[in-house]
Amino acid sequence: MRTIVMSIGDNKVADAFVEGLLRLQDPNSDMSGQQHQALALWLVGMIGSAACIDAYIARPTKSCSCKPAKKGWRKAKRFGWYICPVCKKPSATVVDSWVENMTTMASDLLPEVVFKIHSEEPKEGEESESVA
Numbered sequence: 001m002r003t004i005v006m007s008i009g010d011n012k013v014a015d016a017f018v019e020g021l022l023r024l025q026d027p028n029s030d031m032s033g034q035q036h037q038a039l040a041l042w043l044v045g046m047i048g049s050a051a052c053i054d055a056y057i058a059r060p061t062k063s064c065s066c067k068p069a070k071k072g073w074r075k076a077k078r079f080g081w082y083i084c085p086v087c088k089k090p091s092a093t094v095v096d097s098w099v100e101n102m103t104t105m106a107s108d109l110l111p112e113v114v115f116k117i118h119s120e121e122p123k124e125g126e127e128s129e130s131v132a
C-alpha cells in the first residue's frame with residue numbers, strides 16, 4: 001500500500017477536494033451516474049491543476065507476529081521502517097498506527113470533513129431538498 005501526501009495551496013479547494021473524494025467513494029451515495037461522473041472529472045482536473053505531491057510513502061499492511069518477539073530489529077533500507085530479523089515485517093504498532101505516527105507533528109483534519117459530510121446528510125425519514 002502507498003500513502004500519498006499532497007499539498008493544495010487554496011484551503012477551500014483542498015476542503016472541496018477531500019469532501020468530493022469522500023462523496024465519490026461513499027457506497028451509500030444517492031448521486032446519479034451523471035453526477036458521479038462529473039464529480040470524478042472535477043477531482044481529476046483539480047488534482048492536475050492545483051495539487052502538488054509532497055511525498056509518496058510505502059505503507060506496511062502486514063505485521064510481525066513472531067512469538068516470542070525476536071531481537072535484532074533493523075531499519076529496512078528501501079521503506080525506512082524497522083523490521084523483524086526473522087519475518088522482515090514491521091511491528092503491529094507501526095501498521096495499526098500508521099496515520100497517527102505520520103501526523104504526530106500536525107493535526108489530521110479528515111475527521112472534520114467526514115463529520116461535516118455526515119451532518120449535512122438528511123436523517124433517516126427526512127427528505128432531501130432535491131426530492132422535495
Ligand SMILES: [Zn+2]
Pocket residue numbers: 064065066084085086087088089
Ligand atoms: Zn517477525
